[in-house]
Amino acid sequence: MMSEDAAIHLDNLKDALIQFARQFKPGRDSDINYGPYLRDLLIHTATNYEKLKEELDDIPEIEYKSLYIFLPGNVPMVFFEVLPISVIFNIKTFFKYPRNEKRLYDAFITYLSSKYSVYESFFKGQYMGHLEAERKIDQFDFVFFFGSENLLPILQRTGKPFKFFGPGYSIGIAFSYINEDFVRDVLYFDQQGCLSMKFLFYQKPGIREYTIKTFKSLSSLIPPTNEFSKDRFLYKLLSASRYGEILYQSEDSAIIEMHEDTLPDTTLPDRTLILKQIHREEDIPGFLGQKSSLIQAIATAEPLKLKLLKSYASFITDFGRLQYQPYNFFFKKGVNLHNIFREDNNDYKMAENI
Numbered sequence: 001m002m003s004e005d006a007a008i009h010l011d012n013l014k015d016a017l018i019q020f021a022r023q024f025k026p027g028r029d030s031d032i033n034y035g036p037y038l039r040d041l042l043i044h045t046a047t048n049y050e051k052l053k054e055e056l057d058d059i060p061e062i063e064y065k066s067l068y069i070f071l072p073g074n075v076p077m078v079f080f081e082v083l084p085i086s087v088i089f090n091i092k093t094f095f096k097y098p099r100n101e102k103r104l105y106d107a108f109i110t111y112l113s114s115k116y117s118v119y120e121s122f123f124k125g126q127y128m129g130h131l132e133a134e135r136k137i138d139q140f141d142f143v144f145f146f147g148s149e150n151l152l153p154i155l156q157r158t159g160k161p162f163k164f165f166g167p168g169y170s171i172g173i174a175f176s177y178i179n180e181d182f183v184r185d186v187l188y189f190d191q192q193g194c195l196s197m198k199f200l201f202y203q204k205p206g207i208r209e210y211t212i213k214t215f216k217s218l219s220s221l222i223p224p225t226n227e228f229s230k231d232r233f234l235y236k237l238l239s240a241s242r243y244g245e246i247l248y249q250s251e252d253s254a255i256i257e258m259h260e261d262t263l264p265d266t267t268l269p270d271r272t273l274i275l276k277q278i279h280r281e282e283d284i285p286g287f288l289g290q291k292s293s294l295i296q297a298i299a300t301a302e303p304l305k306l307k308l309l310k311s312y313a314s315f316i317t318d319f320g321r322l323q324y325q326p327y328n329f330f331f332k333k334g335v336n337l338h339n340i341f342r343e344d345n346n347d348y349k350m351a352e353n354i
Contacts, residue, residue: 006056009087010049012119016112017046017080030104032225034076037188041323045080048327052084055328055337059088062341064161067091068140070133071105071125072147073098074227075193077323078331079105082144085330085340086123094140095125096133100227102126130154142341146331161343165331168194168296170322173284173309174202177301180214181320185299187222187253188323191270194296194331195322199274201284208275212247212255215273219253224271228252236269247275263288281308296332297322 021042026033067086071079079095086093097105105125113120128136134154137143143162145155155162172182178200185197202208230251237246237254243264248255257275258264268274276287285292285308298313299322300306306316314333315326330340 006088007053010053010084012116013083014046014049016115018043020108020111029107031100032227041077044324049084051327059337062089064091064141066140067093067142068137069144070096071098078146092122097125097127164344168294169198170195170297172197172200173300174207175302175305176204178207179319183215183218184320185322186273190224190228201276201278215255216248224252233269236267240266240268
């Protein structure tokens with residue numbers, strides 16, 4: 001493929017992904033039983049490929065010919081969102097799959113290659129253990145790494161140039177209004193990934209009551225995947241409840257209201273919304289402390305009221321739209337097509353409890 005043909009390849013990806021999404025069946029094409037929302041998100045991502053053609057002017061040339069990508073587990077959209085980077089820069093790509101995503105990713109690569117033979121050897125991937133994955137790094141020119149800082153020593157030992165996309169989370173802010181769509185922000189993908197809402201900050205007591213009532217009514221419509229562990233959920237919920245009040249609990253979801261002035265150092269359960277009442281916007285970074293720097297996106301119906309937190313988030317969107325990311329969002333704030341292959345400086349903050 002030639003880099004000047006990037007627009008054509010983006011069109012190919014878009015058409016293939018839309019058709020793949022329309023015929024996608026979780027039981028047949030994936031090991032994890034994601035809900036119907038995955039199909040909607042795939043189509044949204046495909047339309048983003050079209051919009052990316054607006055960003056192709058003055059894209060820098062890169063010296064790298066091969067790319068190795070460590071994909072995160074239980075966040076399948078990252079695979080589809082990184083595909084256009086490969087074709088725009090004409091860089092052959094190998095994916096290190098997480099344990100239970102092989103069938104989904106291979107299904108799309110096979111479908112794409114059946115429609116356009118030029119991609120038969122362009123995208124490849126497999127699941128490997130960490131030792132095997134580390135040995136394979138030497139075969140590639142550049143590495144994208146999605147995951148925990150605990151595995152960063154693997155990259156640092158290789159000496160390969162890399163871009164690191166670490167942990168993060170998203171929040172909701174309801175000064176005076178919220179709607180039922182926030183439930184999707186919390187429960188899609190079992191609240192895995194940096195675009196899932198972990199915290200909802202509110203001002204008026206009526207929002208608290210509406211949130212509890214709505215979550216209780218609608219959470220059963222987005223059931224957990226087969227990867228969700230109820231035992232782990234209950235254990236983490238019990239631990240987190242020491243720092244707040246459980247306002248709602250089912251066998252696979254919950255709401256906790258935190259009364260502490262600062263975020264406790266505890267591991268938060270999945271499929272659990274943390275409520276925190278605030279009096280002003282400045283209370284939010286005060287509560288989150290150092291973890292404020294890990295905010296990825298903000299859901300709110302009142303974006304014009306945000307002043308301070310605009311500088312924290314990669315993007316701000318409506319409730320229910322956190323997973324529907326903008327076309328020019330590349331996994332963390334400040335990254336774009338002009339600098340995505342600029343090597344990171346390895347200066348990271350730990351965030352094990354998010």
